[in-house]
Amino acid sequence: MSNVLTLAEISQHNTNKDCWLLIGGKVYDVTKFLEDHPGGDEVLVTASGKDATDDFEDVGHSSTARAMLDEFYVGDIDSSAITTTKKTHAPPKQMQNTQDTSSGFIIKLLQFLIPLVILGVAVGLRFYTKSSA
Template sequence: MAKLFTLAEISEHNTNKDCWLLIHGKVYDVTKFLEDHPGGDEVLVNATGKDATDDFEDVAHSATAKAMLEEFYVGDINSSTIPTKNQYTPPKLANNNQNKTSEFIIKILQFLVPLIILGVALGIRVYTKSSA
């Protein structure tokens, strides 16, 4: 039977002299592999103290790399020690039709700005003709 570890226990192994990772609910002591890791030891040490599954999968490791994990396997995680992920819920805002208000203002400006420009241009033309 596999040994069960808590997340707190796994988190204690977080240096380049003692490095454990949690990947897919399994605990791996990768200390001996740190020097051979193609991405460097810092990448692995930075993945300690949390569920590193996403970090591991994001790199798209080869089947060979995934098979290598088995030689570093030391046990499983006690899943009750992993904090649950909270889904983000945005705050509810008052519905004051800001989108419709801004659309209305834009339409007014699209109408008024050309009229103002035309009026200024005509005013300058009339002023220059009357002063000549």
């Protein structure tokens, strides 16, 4: 039978001497792991005292890291005491193209014509200088 804890109980364990995390409805005492955590102890201490599930998942922990959680298991969260809001992925907003299609057409036309004019002038000058000599 597992130990059922409240968020108030979990939030009391929020220092580098006593650090508990709530991940996926389960509570873990990661105090002994703080020194060994690849991201540093501050990351874990900052995530303590609240639901750290999204933080844990966003990092993309390996299956080995997930398996390590078992040795730190303390109990489960009292699900009636917490309401989690699941983060939904929102795609990044696209910049709106404020140019109308006619000005876009003019720009493309100029991008094509200006190099041709420069090339024509260069070739014309070359022939003009040869015929003048």
